[in-house]
Amino acid sequence: MQIKYLIVILLSSGMLFAQDQRAEKLLGEVSEKLSGYKNISVEFTYELVNRKEYIQQKETGSLVVQNDSYLLHLMGITQLCDGTNVHTVNPENEEILIEPVGNELSEGLSPSKLFSFYKEGYRFDWDITQSLYGNRKIQFIKLTPIDTYSQASYLLLGIDTKTKHIYKLIEVGDNNTETTLTIRSFVSNTTLADNTFVFSEKDYPNYYIDRF
Numbered sequence: 001m002q003i004k005y006l007i008v009i010l011l012s013s014g015m016l017f018a019q020d021q022r023a024e025k026l027l028g029e030v031s032e033k034l035s036g037y038k039n040i041s042v043e044f045t046y047e048l049v050n051r052k053e054y055i056q057q058k059e060t061g062s063l064v065v066q067n068d069s070y071l072l073h074l075m076g077i078t079q080l081c082d083g084t085n086v087h088t089v090n091p092e093n094e095e096i097l098i099e100p101v102g103n104e105l106s107e108g109l110s111p112s113k114l115f116s117f118y119k120e121g122y123r124f125d126w127d128i129t130q131s132l133y134g135n136r137k138i139q140f141i142k143l144t145p146i147d148t149y150s151q152a153s154y155l156l157l158g159i160d161t162k163t164k165h166i167y168k169l170i171e172v173g174d175n176n177t178e179t180t181l182t183i184r185s186f187v188s189n190t191t192l193a194d195n196t197f198v199f200s201e202k203d204y205p206n207y208y209i210d211r212f
Contacts, residue, residue, distance in 0.1 A: 023124035023141045026159060031119065031166040037188040039066035044075060044184055050177040060184075068101070069197035080199050087199045089207075096204060099212040118157060122148055127156060137161045137166065151175075 034040070047058045061074035068083040078089040081101060088097040118124075118141075127140035143155040151173055158168035169181040201209065 004198075020124055020126070020157045026139060026161075027118060027124065027141060027157075028169050029035045030159055030166065034166075039064065039188065039190060039192060041187045041190055042185060043178075043184050045182045047182075048177065049180075050175070054174050055177075064192065064196060066192065066197070068176055071196060080197060082197045082199060085199075088176065094204075094207045096207050096209045096210070098199075098209060118155075122155075130158065140168075175207075 028118045034146060041062070041064045043060065043062050045060050047056075049056050059075050061072065063073075064071045065208070068081070070079075070081045072079040076090075076092060078091075080087045080089070083101065085098050085100055088099075090096070103198065122143040122145060123143040127142045130138040132138060137160070138158045139161050141157045141159065143157055145152055145154070153174050154170045155172070156168075156170040157166065158170075159165070163186075165183070165186055167183055171179045173179070
């Protein structure tokens, strides 16, 4: 399961250098803030829209991340990564897919990299500012993939300028599909159960397990 994520501002070449400096500075502050947490737990909304195909889908999900391990719940699917393997549990089909971290089948924006993926592979541009309730200011950074074969045309990363937390991630695909991830709640440094990132086959006695 890939978790990746509208407004384009065209700037003159004389302004781009200054804009990029601001974007890079803000992203650096976000990275420094997030790297100081032992773990994070978030609740989010996930929305996919393709107006050309009349497709609109909206779901809620949750994610717990600690180091390279994560536990994701989205669209009825549970995905657990223990740092070595990714376990994708599909209750509807009673199937479990187990594949090594980094397997080409699970390429994309993994949850464990959700808050750091932007560190490489993108060009940064300063974008719009959005005002929210409570005097919150969300500054968007436009991320354009350097890889010309990327399926994403660009991404917009919305950052709360006060907390330096990521608030929203929007991916605009080359097929005109927009995927939006919005953080509804953010909690850091909680006490997690010892088995939070532990997968146990005995919890799924009737499931078909496929290993790669």
